[in-house]
Amino acid sequence: MKKGNSESKEGSQASSINQQGRLGDAEFVANLSHELRTPLNAIVGFSQLLNQQLSHLPDQQESVQMIEQAGRHLWELIDQLIDLVKIEGGVSSITMESIDVYQLLKDCIALITIVAKEKKIEIFFTPYSEPIYAKADHLRLRQVILNLLSNAVKYNVEGGEVHVAASMLEGNITISIVDSGIGIEKSQQEKVFQPFQRLGAQFSDIEGTGLGLSICKELIELMQGEIGFTSQEFEGSRFFLKLRPADIEVRDKGKIKRIQTPVPSNNPLIKVNLKLLYIEDNPTNIRFMRLLLQQFTGLELIVANTGKEGLAQARQFRPDIIFLDMRLPDMHGLEVLEKLAEDASHSAKVYAVTADALPGQIEVAMHAGIDGYFTKPIDIKRLQKLLVA
Numbered sequence: 001m002k003k004g005n006s007e008s009k010e011g012s013q014a015s016s017i018n019q020q021g022r023l024g025d026a027e028f029v030a031n032l033s034h035e036l037r038t039p040l041n042a043i044v045g046f047s048q049l050l051n052q053q054l055s056h057l058p059d060q061q062e063s064v065q066m067i068e069q070a071g072r073h074l075w076e077l078i079d080q081l082i083d084l085v086k087i088e089g090g091v092s093s094i095t096m097e098s099i100d101v102y103q104l105l106k107d108c109i110a111l112i113t114i115v116a117k118e119k120k121i122e123i124f125f126t127p128y129s130e131p132i133y134a135k136a137d138h139l140r141l142r143q144v145i146l147n148l149l150s151n152a153v154k155y156n157v158e159g160g161e162v163h164v165a166a167s168m169l170e171g172n173i174t175i176s177i178v179d180s181g182i183g184i185e186k187s188q189q190e191k192v193f194q195p196f197q198r199l200g201a202q203f204s205d206i207e208g209t210g211l212g213l214s215i216c217k218e219l220i221e222l223m224q225g226e227i228g229f230t231s232q233e234f235e236g237s238r239f240f241l242k243l244r245p246a247d248i249e250v251r252d253k254g255k256i257k258r259i260q261t262p263v264p265s266n267n268p269l270i271k272v273n274l275k276l277l278y279i280e281d282n283p284t285n286i287r288f289m290r291l292l293l294q295q296f297t298g299l300e301l302i303v304a305n306t307g308k309e310g311l312a313q314a315r316q317f318r319p320d321i322i323f324l325d326m327r328l329p330d331m332h333g334l335e336v337l338e339k340l341a342e343d344a345s346h347s348a349k350v351y352a353v354t355a356d357a358l359p360g361q362i363e364v365a366m367h368a369g370i371d372g373y374f375t376k377p378i379d380i381k382r383l384q385k386l387l388v389a
């Protein structure tokens with residue numbers, strides 16, 4: 001039936017809301033991400049804690065591990081869905097820069113090698129005879145390469161191989177990732193870049209969401225590149241990227257130094273000597289933190305429920321570390337950070353502990369001088385490491 005006037009008007013209004021705001025709106029995406037992560041933080045957080053406490057009850061421990069695993073799957077799904085919504089809504093911005101392809105591939109391979117070793121998969125890398133610089137967004141290209149490498153390992157066989165190569169042909173840069181894995185059946189190949197298509201992998205124990213490659217395709221197209229593949233079932237696949245070369249060469253971003261600190265054992269009572277102020281209004285998060293910190297002796301914890309109270313406690317209590325929620329009832333975490341910096345005697349390290357997990361939000365906080373950023377669901381091992389460092 002043909003739509004009436006008023007209906008089509010509403011329809012066009014709805015689509016204009018979509019274009020102007022809602023799904024295409026940065027604030028909406030930020031709120032969506034925050035709201036989804038907050039309950040997930042409780043699920044993954046408490047199951048991690050229970051897992052550590054239930055080593056004497058293997059059956060219960062196994063159930064808790066399954067809750068944690070399901071929570072983590074949901075976490076990955078949320079991350080990827082939010083990413084897709086951001087890209088499709090035009091919220092995600094791409095910064096085209098000059099990228100040293102050799103260095104980027106080397107870094108990505110180093111990250112994947114750990115997982116590959118577990119499956120006895122060997123990764124070989126053939127760089128091009130001369131340096132290659134691509135015009136692309138560094139973070140996003142890294143994300144795409146890691147996704148392709150991770151698939152080449154995930155869908156491989158034990159003892160298999162992955163061959164990575166970069167080359168320059170007719171003014172185009174080609175990166176190829178070839179695996180000796182299970183391959184993709186011919187009839188399934190047209191669905192590879194469609195969201196939520198796992199092409200049978202959903203019946204295996206290989207973890208995934210079916211969203212990675214659809215995100216990769218969107219991202220590579222935003223960078224004016226091309227992504228494709230060829231595959232032979234039971235023999236393996238070759239995924240490739242075609243990128244534009246950069247106009248200017250050499251890009252030196254400086255190296256990020258990573259310091260290895262010992263991982264605390266699962267045994268309770270780790271000795272530290274710390275004063276910690278936690279500025280947070282959500283009772284579940286506070287309960288979670290209290291339980292987590294029970295593993296430490298010599299740790300003094302003070303909780304403040306508002307920004308104002310937090311600032312007063314910081315002055316009076318002189319903590320070594322402040323954990324700061326970013327969405328406090330009376331002010332934003334960044335405002336607390338700014339006010340703390342005005343106090344000349346303040347010397348605490350300040351870490352955001354928040355469900356605001358979008359790269360832009362993290363970047364703003366880092367720029368504002370925060371010492372570190374924990375997104376929810378909190379990785380408790382990372383947090384424990386920080387306290388024993």
Ligand code: ADP
Pocket residue numbers: 147151152155156179181182183184192197198199200201202207208209210211212213214236237
């Ligand atoms: P997933 O999270 O399921 O890995 P992707 O979007 O990355 O999602 O990939 C979609 C599907 O394509 C996978 O579920 C898998 O069936 C198939 N696939 C992707 N890469 C490979 C590969 N290298 N070899 C075989 N199959 C692959």
